[in-house]
Amino acid sequence: MGRIRLLVGLGNPGPQYSKTRHNAGFWFLDALAERERTALRLESRFQGLAGKLEHQGQPLLLLEPQGYMNRSGHAVAMMARYWKIAPEEILVVHDELDFPPGTIKAKQGGGHGGHNGLRDIVAQLGSNNFFRLRIGIGHPGDRSKVTDYVLGPPGKAEQEAITAAIESALAQEVLNSLIAGDIAKAMNAMAQRSTSPR
Numbered sequence: 001m002g003r004i005r006l007l008v009g010l011g012n013p014g015p016q017y018s019k020t021r022h023n024a025g026f027w028f029l030d031a032l033a034e035r036e037r038t039a040l041r042l043e044s045r046f047q048g049l050a051g052k053l054e055h056q057g058q059p060l061l062l063l064e065p066q067g068y069m070n071r072s073g074h075a076v077a078m079m080a081r082y083w084k085i086a087p088e089e090i091l092v093v094h095d096e097l098d099f100p101p102g103t104i105k106a107k108q109g110g111g112h113g114g115h116n117g118l119r120d121i122v123a124q125l126g127s128n129n130f131f132r133l134r135i136g137i138g139h140p141g142d143r144s145k146v147t148d149y150v151l152g153p154p155g156k157a158e159q160e161a162i163t164a165a166i167e168s169a170l171a172q173e174v175l176n177s178l179i180a181g182d183i184a185k186a187m188n189a190m191a192q193r194s195t196s197p198r
Helices: 021-035 069-082 116-125 143-150 156-169 172-179 183-195
Strands: 006-009 041-043 048-055 058-065 090-096 104-108 131-136
Touching: 006 021, 006 069, 021 048, 021 058, 021 090, 021 131, 021 143, 021 156, 048 069, 058 069, 069 090, 069 116, 090 116, 104 156, 104 183, 131 156, 156 172, 156 183, 172 183
Parallel strands: 006 058, 006 090, 090 131
Antiparallel strands: 041 048, 048 058, 104 131
């Protein structure tokens, strides 16, 4: 089982997008960086905000691509090539229409499901074998409304559910398993957290 060396959060840059559902991946990475007191700084050679933290004695790179969502793959591929990181050593955190707010699931590989950020990452890496952490944002119920929906802010209850899900995934036992590439253990730890009394 490989270890994750690069953690990528997906979103759109700029203050006009910061509170939109499509930026759930940025929210996750921002919360992790804040907890670990790690600064994300603009690295023009990687076209993204990048940082580094020590996780269980090993370096873990952080990246928020700063091209728009459909150009996310360029930043990921540049960083992966520079640090010689294989696709299966990358974890991409992104919003997921197919899950209700408050649901968060991990998997390795698979298609892009119409997600423009994932589509570009697959194209630029030439592989779909990276890990994904999918943060549920719900679905508007009509395909024609998806663009406005993902580029709109969640309601108060939705936002609270998404924030709680992110906090759950950032719990030490969950994050440790995710970074170790052990999805089953990570999902089990998260399930136990959601069923145990607070």
